[in-house]
Amino acid sequence: MVRSFASPRHTCLSRRPMPSRMQRSPPWNGSTRRSRTAIDAPREERVTVKVAILGTRYRDLSIEEEILAPLGAEIVHGDGGSPEAIIEVAHGAGVILAGSGPRFDAGTLKQLEAGAIVRYGVGTESIDAAAAAALGMWVAYVPDYGTEAVAVHALTMALAAARRLQIADGTVKGGRWGIGDVRPLHLPSAQTAGVVGLGRIGRRSAELLAGVGYEVFGHDPFAETPGIRLGSLAEALAADVVTLHAPGREDGSPLIGRDEIALMSEGSVLVNTSRGSLIDTAALVEGLEQGRPAVAALDVFETEPPDVEVFATVLDRVILTPHMAWYSEESERDLRIKAATEAARILGGEAPLNVAATPGG
Incomplete structure (x- = not known):
């Protein structure tokens, strides 16, 4: 399901435990008991996981929904134009998919209590990767599109x-x-x-x-x-x-x-x-x-x-030209599929393929 941030509140996993390369980590509160994820839960008990998409102008989010909805993801989106806008939309998200505009400094990351950020694209300069790692977050990106x-x-x-x-x-x-x-x-x-x-x-x-x-x-x-x-x-x-x-x-x-x-x-x-x-x-x-x-x-x-x-x-x-060299309909679709697939790996308890920051790293 895809909802704009103006939609009613929804249930999501806040402070979602993120996986290491070999096993899922314990919850961020330090408990040794592993939280049930959307993948682990029986169909009738499946937990909704919040996935936030920030800083894009896609006409619709059907590509992301097709890949992530089967994992229990409920997608919200916003422009992410300020720290306040980022936190308002993405707080507690299992994964954030972000364009180049939103800026994730250490203060913003700490307030987000999110699990991971996947960049639509190569550059991760907009993300304080060291702070994200210290907070137990993955930072992933897509290097091979366009x-x-x-x-x-x-x-x-x-x-x-x-x-x-x-x-x-x-x-x-x-x-x-x-x-x-x-x-x-x-x-x-x-x-x-x-x-x-x-x-x-x-x-x-x-x-x-x-x-x-x-x-x-x-x-x-x-x-x-x-x-x-x-x-x-x-x-x-x-x-x-x-x-x-x-x-x-x-x-x-x-x-x-x-x-x-x-x-x-x-x-x-x-x-x-x-x-x-x-x-x-x-x-x-x-x-x-x-x-x-x-x-x-x-x-x-x-x-x-x-x-x-x-x-x-x-x-x-x-x-x-307005930072458009990467763009064609084909390259945009490729980018979105690869970014959403990285998000799906993380939600499924796997490490992303292209990593800029590792939880605790």
């Missing part, structure tokens, strides 16, 4: 920027004609592409870039990728097109600052579909004003939504 969608979006942005489509569009809409505003343009077969980060998405992006003719080389200190020539970060940044697919740094510092921007080629393109924290935005704007890079195509930002006024002096040199 690979094709993000790689296609990165390629699309790279080609649009390389062809200066944002400038050509403004030329025609401004009542002008001709190609003078976009000169010089070059074919992919005459240019290089540097791919920074060679995980699933980086490797697929490299394949797509090579497929349209770019000479591709990559940079990843942790990867050995057959078929891709590897080089230093400086070598990657000197390419005609640079695409970023690296994870954010643990301390949140940018990978691309003023010194790195200075290494870029005049007339080059910089694409970021990975993490907003990878780029020092102020340094990027300064570089764009000097033509290094000539165009930046960004799907992620240091703060989302971004303050577009930051780009006021270089609006004709940027292509901006």
Whole structure:
């Protein structure tokens, strides 16, 4: 059953005991007697487990309901836009499924008295994982969705920027004609592409870039990728097109600052579909004003939504999209199935497959 938070109150398992990898843990109150779960209970005695879904804009929750309802889950949902909103909806939930918006700091987690959080997506920066573990909570995530969608979006942005489509569009809409505003343009077969980060998405992006003719080389200190020539970060940044697919740094510092921007080629393109924290935005704007890079195509930002006024002096040199690279109907469905399946594992007494925090860890 799916209910909005405005629905009547319902019975749920509060402070639900969470499983270790080998066995279910005792209840959080320290008792050695294990609580009955929705799975353990006979059909006529089955306990309703509260599952909260926060920070999504899905048209309906039928995918999650199909996977979780057989386990006794009753789904509530809300926007999770503030600590108060999170606690109001999700207090006592066996599992919380969360989008990127809700922020779970230590204080919020302590008041939640929930069992686990599963992120719709890869990043868990919005969750204090250490605090969650100390409170006996799992934190899980979905790392392997949207690979094709993000790689296609990165390629699309790279080609649009390389062809200066944002400038050509403004030329025609401004009542002008001709190609003078976009000169010089070059074919992919005459240019290089540097791919920074060679995980699933980086490797697929490299394949797509090579497929349209770019000479591709990559940079990843942790990867050995057959078929891709590897080089230093400086070598990657000197390419005609640079695409970023690296994870954010643990301390949140940018990978691309003023010194790195200075290494870029005049007339080059910089694409970021990975993490907003990878780029020092102020340094990027300064570089764009000097033509290094000539165009930046960004799907992620240091703060989302971004303050577009930051780009006021270089609006004709940027292509901006609203953190949509991951999205297609197919990738969204894949994400939701995998997130709900992780929640089902936890409710069923199993460890999730992709773990950012382990109870007591």
